[in-house]
Amino acid sequence: QNVGIDLVERLVKETKRRNLECFWHHRISEVDLRRDGKGAAWKDSPDPLKQAHPDWTLKCWWRHGLWDFSVADVRQYTVQSLREVAERYDFDGIQLDFARHVPCLPLGRQWELRHHVTDLVRNVRHMLLEVEHKRGRPLLLAAKVPRNLKGCRIDGFDVEVWAAENLVDILTLGSRSMDIDLAAFRRITAGRNIKLQPCFDDHHTTDGYRYAPIEVLRGVFANWWQQGADSVCTFNWSNAPPEVQRQLGDDYLPGPQAHQQAYQEVGSLDTMRFKDKVFPVERRGGYPWAEGYFNRNDDAPLPATLSRDGGEPLAIRVRIGDDPRSCEDQLKSVLLRTVWFGASDDAIVEAALNGVPLRLSSRDPDWKDAQIFSPKPQPASGGSGQYKVNPRQRLLRLDFAIEPRACRVGGNVVEVRLAAQTGPPIASQIALEKLEVYVQYTQPH
Secondary structure, three states: OOOOOOHHHHHHHHHHHOOOOOEEEEEOOOOOEOOOOOOEOOOOOOOHHHHHOHHHEEOOOOOOOEEOOOOHHHHHHHHHHHHHHHHHOOOOEEEEEOOOOOOOOOOOOOOOOHHHHHHHHHHHHHHHHHHHHHHOOOOEEEEEEOOOHHHHHHHOOOHHHHHHOOOOOEEEEOOOOOOOOHHHHHHHOOOOOOEEEEEEEOOOOOOOOOOOOHHHHHHHHHHHHHOOOOOOEEEOOOOOOHHHHHHOOOOOOOOOHHHHHHHOOOOOOHHHOOOOEEEEOOEOOOOOOOOOOOOOOOOOOEOEEEOOOOOOOEEEEEEEOOOHHHOHHHEEEEEEEEEEEOOOOOOEEEEEEOOEEOEEEEEEEEEOOOOOOOOOOOOOOOOOOOOOOOOOOOEEEEEEEOOHHHOOOEEEEEEEEEEEOOOOOOOOOEEEEEEEEEEEEOOOO
């Protein structure tokens, strides 16, 4: 039914008719797709280009290999392909998505060979400037890179050189991570007109928060705006209303209502003002589609194990993008929620925020969370997102009341310590699975 219709051209036209910018999103090293175009070719034969040039690929987690950008022919082919796109369609820019996938350089040598990726970015930039000059208006370049400079270094992305040479207009930061080091990227882009854009993927979401409620989404985006993001980006979200998705067939599940609501709210701190928020701490695990740093959240602080015999408290950093101290008249409550695995029902936990002791306000030894799988490892992210609660699951939820004046805008430190437990142990280790700060307001939202 789409014979004779250029879908890309139609997309560009309809986007601009709505007075929106339109970018071509280029996945640098995508997995091979099935012949019918539905999903990854886990069992099918590889891309014909890979069959013709096996030396262009890296042997890694993906059975057909990913593109090796230390190979000059791979870089040249990529630039030529992007030139065709830039010259054929009236895009406002092109985004190089390095999140899909890593590695894109030989494993163990990513930083040593970083100049090859810089060469790619430089050549794409020069090509876009040529196209821009011919058509007489800007053609921007964005690049999606890991959420911090450490990750960029591990995966071979020399973003400091990119910034110094003005090779990009936008750095899209992270993908499935809530914790973005905006301050570090701001330092390396100082004096340059490079915009910083954190990204949130809600298909391969950070573990434990797939299809999170609107309060969590507000908290994530509020933290980014509070740190000075220039814009924010969503990825793998349900763009269409559920009724439209249903028309597309049984393979398209109705998108979470939180996405539709978030699109109306998360565009600024003002649009989220006095709306309930949850400020969560990042969790590890469950992303096998990468070798390197990008997307894996391997250094996230949770889950964290605690000693059974007390000892030193565990310190966890949590960001709070709101300022409860300045709006106590509008506040209903501020609380710290902790979720534990392996603790006895009567476990006594001492908690403090920024050195201020907190009072236990509620205890639930029958708490259930379908996205916590301890003692089993976290499963791979993605899939349908339909999690089932294990009726035999044993989690302990402890909530602590927080005085608003104990909160700081931005970075806060929570300390927790297992003081005592007299009941039988549930598991060999006690783990803090989730830690969240709830800020709830009294006025309607």
